[in-house]
Amino acid sequence: MKNRQNLLTAAxxxxxxxxxxxxxxxxxxxxxxxxxxxxxxxxxxxxxxVLLAFGRKLPVGVWWWRALVLGVLNIGAFNFLLFVAAYRLPGGIAAVVMSAQPVFVVILASLFLGERIRLVHALACVMGTGGVMLLVFRGATSLDTIGLVAAVGGALCMASGITLTKRWGRPEGVGLLTFTGWQLTAGGLVLLPFWLALEDLPDGLTGSNVIGFAYLITLGAVLSYVVWFRGIERLPTVAVSFLALGSPVVATLLGYLVKDQTLSALQVIGMAVIFLAVVLGQPRPPEPKPEETPSAPPSTTVSRTPAP
Known part of the structure; x- marks a missing residue:
């Protein structure tokens, strides 16, 4: 029963x-x-x-700085670096660099959560990275240094955010929507002055821009982060990190379906390898303990005294 619940939570x-x-x-x-x-x-x-207004609860005590740290790692810094990588690298290359994130989580979970590094996790890391490489293989291509650094930094932020979210948990009495709102707001407020100082406003917004921003706010932030933090609470840290490997698969499939990009046999193999890596990274059902056979009661020897 528990294994079925884990599968549903992972999905x-x-x-x-x-x-x-x-x-x-x-x-x-x-x-x-x-x-x-x-x-x-x-x-x-x-x-x-919006989530803060809905929850009507602010952090208390130590959770002020914890929410700030988690907001920067999970939201602010991670998303900024993700967008920089997306702008400066081909989507697939950005994805393959970000796929190093489970490696970082395995190490951080061992150091800060006491989770044992298992051979199956090391194998899944190798398979995941190899699968993504097959998925995005395009031959020789020029790579932007800033884009590569941003992708690696994004992977580190994501790994650190997953680990600390698992370590600190969620404060008692605070709902998941409110907890997500803290982090989204903290990440957004940290980025706000940098945006105002370093970028100018676009001349105008097109209908496509409005649709894009609406998609990022609703599905790309609120709904996705709610289910993500729920998964971190209920699944092992390493298992959650391997689920992130689904991102480059979706990016590749959308390129094929929307932008008429080709899908080679190597890419299909890469998807299969990634799927196996994700499966290997999920928690295994506990092995049933062998049934103990009840030991026979000790035999008692009745001494009979011969009658005279």
Whole structure:
């Protein structure tokens, strides 16, 4: 029964990386060009403020700085670096660099959560990275250094955010929507002054821009992060990290379906390898303990005294 619940939780949690995989397409096709700070701030802050108004509860005590740290790692810094990578790298290359995130989580979970590094997790990390490489193989291509650094930094932020979210948990009496709102608002507020200082406003917003921002705020932030944090609460840390490998798969499939990109046999093999890596990364059902056979009661020897 518990294993079935874990599978259902993993499937629901996996919807978040699937939505994030569409971010590459939405960024390049619908949003104003070369404005990663605008895109990141608009993705986080409006949805966070709506959730705060809905929950009507602010952090208390230590949770002020914890919400800030989690908001920066899970939302602000991660999304900014994600958008920079999406703008400066081909979507597939950005995805393959971000796929190093489970490796970081395995290490961080061992150091800070006491989770044992298992051989199956190491194998899943190798398979996941190899599968993504097959998925995005395009031959020789020019790579942007800033884009690569941003992708690696995004992977580190995501791994650190998953680990600390698991370590700190959620404060008692605070709902999941409110907890998500704290982080979205914190991440958005941290980015707001950088956006105002470093980027100018677009001359105007087209209908496509409005659709793109609406998609990022609703599906790309509020709904996806709610199910993501729910998954972190209910699944092992490493298991959640491997679910993020679904993002490049979705990015590739959308490129094939929407932008008429080709899908080679190597890419199909890569998808299969990624799927196996995700399965390997999920918790195994406990092995049934062998039934103990009841020990026979000790034999008693009745001494008979011969009658005289």
């Amino acid at each position: 629901l949690t996996g919807l978040a990386p699937a939505v994030w995989g569409s971010t590459y397409l939405v960024t390049t096709e619908l949003l104003p060009p070369n404005r990663p700070l605008l895109a990141t701030t608009m993705r986080a802050l409006p949805g966070g403020l």
